[in-house]
Amino acid sequence: MMKTITTYSLIAFILRRHGGNKSSNIRDKARHQNLTNPPQINNFSAKYVPFGADPDTSTESYSLDEIVYRSQSGGLLDVQHDLSALKAFPGSYWRALFDSRVGKRTWPYGSGVWSKKEWVLPDISSDDIVSAFEGNTNLFWAERFGKQFLGMNDLWVKHCGISHTGSFKDLGMTVLVSQVNRLRKMNKPVVGVGCASTGDTSAALSAYCASAGIPSIVFLPANKISIAQLVQPIANGAFVLSIDTDFDGCMKLIREVTSELPIYLANSLNSLRLEGQKTAAIEILQQFDWEVPEWVIIPGGNLGNIYAFYKGFHMCKELGLVDKIPRLVCAQAANANPLYLYYKSAWDEFKAVKANSTFASAIQIGDPVSIDRAVYALKKSDGIVEEATEEELMDAMAMADSTGMFICPHTGVALTALMKLRKSGVIGATDRTVVVSTAHGLKFTQSKIDYHSNNIKEMACRYANPPVSVAADFGSVMDVLKKYLSKTPKY
Numbered sequence: 001m002m003k004t005i006t007t008y009s010l011i012a013f014i015l016r017r018h019g020g021n022k023s024s025n026i027r028d029k030a031r032h033q034n035l036t037n038p039p040q041i042n043n044f045s046a047k048y049v050p051f052g053a054d055p056d057t058s059t060e061s062y063s064l065d066e067i068v069y070r071s072q073s074g075g076l077l078d079v080q081h082d083l084s085a086l087k088a089f090p091g092s093y094w095r096a097l098f099d100s101r102v103g104k105r106t107w108p109y110g111s112g113v114w115s116k117k118e119w120v121l122p123d124i125s126s127d128d129i130v131s132a133f134e135g136n137t138n139l140f141w142a143e144r145f146g147k148q149f150l151g152m153n154d155l156w157v158k159h160c161g162i163s164h165t166g167s168f169k170d171l172g173m174t175v176l177v178s179q180v181n182r183l184r185k186m187n188k189p190v191v192g193v194g195c196a197s198t199g200d201t202s203a204a205l206s207a208y209c210a211s212a213g214i215p216s217i218v219f220l221p222a223n224k225i226s227i228a229q230l231v232q233p234i235a236n237g238a239f240v241l242s243i244d245t246d247f248d249g250c251m252k253l254i255r256e257v258t259s260e261l262p263i264y265l266a267n268s269l270n271s272l273r274l275e276g277q278k279t280a281a282i283e284i285l286q287q288f289d290w291e292v293p294e295w296v297i298i299p300g301g302n303l304g305n306i307y308a309f310y311k312g313f314h315m316c317k318e319l320g321l322v323d324k325i326p327r328l329v330c331a332q333a334a335n336a337n338p339l340y341l342y343y344k345s346a347w348d349e350f351k352a353v354k355a356n357s358t359f360a361s362a363i364q365i366g367d368p369v370s371i372d373r374a375v376y377a378l379k380k381s382d383g384i385v386e387e388a389t390e391e392e393l394m395d396a397m398a399m400a401d402s403t404g405m406f407i408c409p410h411t412g413v414a415l416t417a418l419m420k421l422r423k424s425g426v427i428g429a430t431d432r433t434v435v436v437s438t439a440h441g442l443k444f445t446q447s448k449i450d451y452h453s454n455n456i457k458e459m460a461c462r463y464a465n466p467p468v469s470v471a472a473d474f475g476s477v478m479d480v481l482k483k484y485l486s487k488t489p490k491y
């Protein structure tokens with residue numbers, strides 16, 4: 001103990017001599033703070049275990065510093081936290097700690113993800129963290145949409161897409177790239193980080209890697225993602241392969257490649273990602289002052305996120321921050337609906353499908369890697385799976401936009417699920433409901449242009465609002481305006 005204190009004092013002294021106490025940036029400040037005033041030593045830890053393994057009988061586990069994505073039997077892995085160490089502190093302690101970090105610029109806690117560091121990667125040094133202060137996204141009261149289209153008064157949209165790279169993937173990627181940063185400092189064989197992507201994972205991976213100076217490699221299905229999403233990894237300096245296949249084909253290839261080359265796999269098959277994504281669920285509870293909503297609706301593709309949300313809610317219950325969890329709804333595009341079909345078969349037999357083209361292009365996935373995680377999350381949360389046709393999801397997106405949002409088609413899928421469940425009475429008028437918006441609408445402007453130009457085959461585009469062309473003279477402009485105003489409701 002004496003020796004430790006002496007070492008800390010010596011380092012603090014050296015830092016002071018070299019101007020360390022005049023910390024020039026927030027990372028230095030955090031380092032200085034830790035040296036002069038070391039954080040309370042605790043036993044928090046986490047490791048990989050086989051997903052769904054019985055903790056009483058299974059002994060298989062791996063350090064998070066190992067490069068491993070699958071269990072011995074080829075199944076999924078899960079990050080397991082030492083809950084007994086976390087339980088040494090009551091729920092009120094965790095609530096107060098997390099609340100105290102919101103809205104600050106303290107490294108790394110200014111991030112919505114790292115403000116929950118003890119529950120995410122407890123062992124990582126703050127120095128190794130690669131963060132854009134992601135998270136802490138807006139929980140938007142959808143007052144007008146709820147009232148006008150659903151007769152609801154307690155509807156909320158969690159805007160996870162209003163984020164550094166425009167989607168919820170930032171939440172997971174800060175964790176994965178931080179761990180890669182640590183592994184590289186430990187001289188582990190990681191030459192670069194790679195993913196298959198429908199656009200958002202690659203955007204997040206390339207941005208976080210670029211910020212840490214780590215090479216990123218992305219496999220994209222040729223001509224199946226939006227231009228905005230394609231340009232993101234290109235601009236961030238990733239090595240981009242445009243491959244003549246679909247997402248499932250790219251996923252198969254990246255799995256093969258990462259088992260041959262020292263390229264670290266960044267898709268959500270890697271359970272580290274979900275540790276970051278789960279913080280969005282914790283954040284929702286925090287934003288409601290630790291009151292639990294009745295329903296949370298999430299669009300699903302590769303199906304990591306539905307499990308991440310379940311895990312975040314479950315940890316809050318397990319550790320005494322709340323006393324129940326919400327019911328989860330996973331929403332899929334009807335053109336890429338393997339989970340929906342499985343659910344409708346009463347979980348009889350899972351069959352991968354060939355995913356057809358959908359405006360919700362980021363969830364055009366037929367063989368989701370996290371199918372087992374999703375089923376677990378849905379069973380444990382008394383969950384439901386719904387689907388949306390192309391016309392339903394595009395109408396829902398246009399309806400939401402007409403009330404002041406600017407959502408992506410995937411959020412349109414989730415809103416369609418909500419409309420169906422409201423109509424059937426499963427979700428009540430006063431049920432507090434959160435729809436998770438997963439990406440920024442600006443990534444998907446082409447689909448909005450097509451819709452508002454009435455330019456989609458076999459779609460009525462009922463809420464299209466095309467611009468009116470008018471001659472550049474006062475009379476013509478007045479005529480058009482008078483016609484418009486005569487149809488506008490008067491208050």
Ligand SMILES: Cc1ncc(COP(=O)(O)O)c(C=O)c1O
Pocket residue numbers: 167198200201268299300301302303304305306362363408410438439
């Ligand atoms: C915008 C968007 N929404 C939803 C999803 C679905 O998330 P998950 O693959 O975790 O089910 C994805 C990616 O798959 C996405 O990019």
Ligand SMILES: N[C@@H](CCOP(=O)(O)O)C(=O)O
Pocket residue numbers: 195196197198199200201202266267268269301302304362363
């Ligand atoms: N929508 C995703 C598809 C891959 O999902 P992941 O969570 O497994 O990386 C994307 O944007 O690429």
